[in-house]
Amino acid sequence: MRLNTLGVVGLLLLLSLPAATQEGPLVVKLTVKHDGKEKPPPDQVTLSFDSHSAQLPVRDGKFKVPAEFAKAHEVTFAADLGGDHIQITNVSAKLFSNEDWTLVLADRRYGDEYRWVAPKGTHIRSSCILVFESKGKDPATAMLDPHCRSKRK
Amino acid sequence: MPPEAKAAIAASVQASNSPSAQAGDKTGGFHEEGGIWGTDAAGKAVAVPAVPGKAADPRAEKNASIDVYSSANPALKQSLASVGGEWHVHPSGSMLGLDGNTRFFDQGPSKDTDIPRAAGPMNIVVGAGEKKVYFYDKSGVIGTMKLKDFLRH
Numbered sequence: 001m002r003l004n005t006l007g008v009v010g011l012l013l014l015l016s017l018p019a020a021t022q023e024g025p026l027v028v029k030l031t032v033k034h035d036g037k038e039k040p041p042p043d044q045v046t047l048s049f050d051s052h053s054a055q056l057p058v059r060d061g062k063f064k065v066p067a068e069f070a071k072a073h074e075v076t077f078a079a080d081l082g083g084d085h086i087q088i089t090n091v092s093a094k095l096f097s098n099e100d101w102t103l104v105l106a107d108r109r110y111g112d113e114y115r116w117v118a119p120k121g122t123h124i125r126s127s128c129i130l131v132f133e134s135k136g137k138d139p140a141t142a143m144l145d146p147h148c149r150s151k152r153k
Numbered sequence: 154m155p156p157e158a159k160a161a162i163a164a165s166v167q168a169s170n171s172p173s174a175q176a177g178d179k180t181g182g183f184h185e186e187g188g189i190w191g192t193d194a195a196g197k198a199v200a201v202p203a204v205p206g207k208a209a210d211p212r213a214e215k216n217a218s219i220d221v222y223s224s225a226n227p228a229l230k231q232s233l234a235s236v237g238g239e240w241h242v243h244p245s246g247s248m249l250g251l252d253g254n255t256r257f258f259d260q261g262p263s264k265d266t267d268i269p270r271a272a273g274p275m276n277i278v279v280g281a282g283e284k285k286v287y288f289y290d291k292s293g294v295i296g297t298m299k300l301k302d303f304l305r306h
Contacts, residue, residue, distance in 0.1 A: 088254075089252060089254070090250065092214065095214050100264075112285060116284070117255060119249070119255065133265045133266075134214075134215075136266055137218075138216060138218045139216065139258045141258055142256070143254050143256045144254060144257070146253055147253065
């Protein structure tokens, strides 16, 4: 009987683990690729929705997502990279559960893997692609924002 | 690589691009197809298509996938004496949102899922949108070919 009780307690503890983990901040690893080459990530990223905005430091290529942003419907993701300002709108906040993001930029043309998806007439220099990956997710998904990249002011 | 496998891969690409009631994909381009190939006891090449994956949404944080060993014809799989490799197709579907952003499926093997799970003697992902064939193992992508060249040779 005691064993059974312990077993139940153990099971309850195990079941509570995922919930406890989800209560902690979500962490996203951000990789930047420009013209096919990996570049250093920005020092910080800015997330915003409605009247909320937060500048989040990027440490070891990762940023922590505050709970309020993880619970939002959609957010705007922004970052400064070299002489460029990146601002990607309408990013589903559910995608923060994908721990591996890659920001893909190109100055004239994307590599083969993305060239097919850019609508005709897309000004590549003004666009960017954000790829969302997660363990167990296959294929990865991505979004192309045609107007996300501008000169930094 | 046996011509039977190439023919099955070509059929999978066409099937992924086509509507599938079984997958719940009304338009085509939003579900995975795949399978395995090998030889039977007599040494004859056999390709074994899998049950299609469920329809997927490129906007979602999670995705439907495919079990290439879940064969559409289990008797055909039973006839295999050895497995030569496995393939699956990453769908070509994309969605242009009202926000002007295009959501789509990444075409190559996913680094968080396909690559670490590479189990076959030969592992193939076909990007149906990019029309490219990716060969990979646990170390990463080891080669690529245009789909038309792959099917021709």
